[in-house]
Amino acid sequence: MTDTIFALSSGAPPSGVAVVRVSGSGVRFVLETTIGYVPPPRRAVLRSISGGDQLIDRGLVLFFPGPGSFTGEDVTEFHLHGGRAVLSAFLAYLGGLPGLRLAEAGEFTRRAFDNERLDLTEAEGLADLIAAETDAQRRQALRLAGGAFRQKAEEWRRHIIDLRAHAEADLDFSDEEDVPADVSSGVLPAIDNLRAEIGRELAAAERGERIRDGLEVVVLGPPNAGKSSLVNALAERDIAIVTDIPGTTRDLLEVRLDLDGYAVTLVDTAGLRDGGDAIEAEGMRRGRARAADADMVLWLDESGALPPDEVLALEATVLRVRTKADLSPGAGGGGISVSIHDRASIDGLLRRLSEEAAGRLGGEAPLVSRVRQRQCLERAFRALSDAGVRNLPTEVVADHLRRAGDALGRLTGRIDVEEVLGAIFSTFCIGK
Ligand SMILES: Nc1nc2c(ncn2[C@@H]2O[C@H](COP(=O)(O)OP(=O)(O)OP(=O)(O)O)[C@@H](O)[C@H]2O)c(=O)[nH]1
Numbered sequence: 001m002t003d004t005i006f007a008l009s010s011g012a013p014p015s016g017v018a019v020v021r022v023s024g025s026g027v028r029f030v031l032e033t034t035i036g037y038v039p040p041p042r043r044a045v046l047r048s049i050s051g052g053d054q055l056i057d058r059g060l061v062l063f064f065p066g067p068g069s070f071t072g073e074d075v076t077e078f079h080l081h082g083g084r085a086v087l088s089a090f091l092a093y094l095g096g097l098p099g100l101r102l103a104e105a106g107e108f109t110r111r112a113f114d115n116e117r118l119d120l121t122e123a124e125g126l127a128d129l130i131a132a133e134t135d136a137q138r139r140q141a142l143r144l145a146g147g148a149f150r151q152k153a154e155e156w157r158r159h160i161i162d163l164r165a166h167a168e169a170d171l172d173f174s175d176e177e178d179v180p181a182d183v184s185s186g187v188l189p190a191i192d193n194l195r196a197e198i199g200r201e202l203a204a205a206e207r208g209e210r211i212r213d214g215l216e217v218v219v220l221g222p223p224n225a226g227k228s229s230l231v232n233a234l235a236e237r238d239i240a241i242v243t244d245i246p247g248t249t250r251d252l253l254e255v256r257l258d259l260d261g262y263a264v265t266l267v268d269t270a271g272l273r274d275g276g277d278a279i280e281a282e283g284m285r286r287g288r289a290r291a292a293d294a295d296m297v298l299w300l301d302e303s304g305a306l307p308p309d310e311v312l313a314l315e316a317t318v319l320r321v322r323t324k325a326d327l328s329p330g331a332g333g334g335g336i337s338v339s340i341h342d343r344a345s346i347d348g349l350l351r352r353l354s355e356e357a358a359g360r361l362g363g364e365a366p367l368v369s370r371v372r373q374r375q376c377l378e379r380a381f382r383a384l385s386d387a388g389v390r391n392l393p394t395e396v397v398a399d400h401l402r403r404a405g406d407a408l409g410r411l412t413g414r415i416d417v418e419e420v421l422g423a424i425f426s427t428f429c430i431g432k
């Protein structure tokens with residue numbers, strides 16, 4: 001028998017209402033001691049809630065009997081007033097009951113997973129849904145949490161098991177005359193089809209990961225070009241220090257933007273120039289390193305000059321921006337002209353960035369949104385590629401198919417080592 005766990009599942013107090021969730025075999029006992037009886041399943045009851053001999057609060061209480069609950073165990077929810085004293089009294093009381101302890105991060109979801117109420121991709125979807133900051137992230141997470149990826153992965157895995165059975169039948173009966181010698185002739189095209197289908201999901205994976213993690217846009221340019229001023233203007237927050245002294249910014253500064261539902265991380269950097277002191281040089285090194293992995297670089301320059309070769313050589317899309325347009329209106333130079341004193345020019349640049357984000361991340365949401373998921377699919381893809389090679393001995397084909405199936409089993413978490421699961425669930429918040 002496992003411990004009965006409890007936690008505050010709603011946000012930090014004070015709040016109007018706070019939800020304390022309890023899961024495990026001790027739930028009925030908790031209900032008996034706090035409200036005097038076990039309420040009917042899934043019906044909210046308004047009750048005085050006491051801890052020992054003192055009244056703690058009055059609130060709604062719900063009981064979800066296992067196995068049809070979120071965790072698969074008996075679960076109860078107390079909807080209390082979200083005051084600090086209310087919560088600390090109630091949590092202290094629960095912690096003093098025999099067999100009860102505070103839940104660890106992600107432990108409710110972990111129990112749901114262990115009891116097969118959800119698979120690993122759905123658990124990841126739930127974590128993403130809680131972390132989602134933008135609409136595209138929310139939609140993607142909801143799809144994952146709803147089982148879209150699990151269903152696909154299970155369908156693929158069943159198909160692979162089926163193909164393996166065919167290949168192995170071929171193996172078992174190859175001596176028997178009444179089974180045709182080319183049993184596997186239907187297997188190879190089926191392997192190729194499956195491989196192509198998984199390949200299509202892999203091709204969309206980078207987009208899926210970007211929706212989740214956000215596009216990286218790094219702001220580069222000479223010192224004093226107005227990089228920090230522009231970052232502040234785009235974010236409409238005073239994040240970076242701005243002075244007329246060249247070399248003001250040294251550390252990388254990040255700000256998250258929500259551009260029409262797409263998450264973007266905007267990074268301010270130290271101005272690029274020859275020389276500068278050791279601190280500035282380190283700042284430039286960090287800026288260059290960040291730009292090397294960026295999706296987009298905004299090259300800022302007062303004159304609208306072309307970026308240097310090192311910037312043009314970056315993999316990122318480089319967008320030229322002429323800054324301080326108010327100082328030399330109508331001046332030439334390529335790229336987009338902006339001035340922090342002209343809101344319309346800032347909004348124009350934001351629109352341009354939104355278009356770029358929508359162009360890269362728009363369309364139907366991909367199934368893959370995490371490196372872990374992509375790696376599992378890649379393993380399955382490689383194993384299917386190996387299995388699809390012509391003229392292989394049947395037992396070799398069967399073994400490659402087994403590897404492909406195992407990779408999908410790891411994706412959904414049905415096959416895995418404890419430490420991987422531990423690492424994933426520990427990233428959840430407490431109370432989830
Ligand atoms: N008139 C005008 N001044 C600007 C504009 N943008 C920035 N400035 C000024 O230009 C100076 C430098 O701005 P910063 O934003 O600190 O420039 P930076 O590129 O971050 O500089 P470093 O961090 O030193 O590399 C400050 O005095 C700003 O007030 C603008 O659009 N118009």
Ligand SMILES: [Mg+2]
Nearest residue numbers: 227228248249
């Ligand atoms: Mg700066």
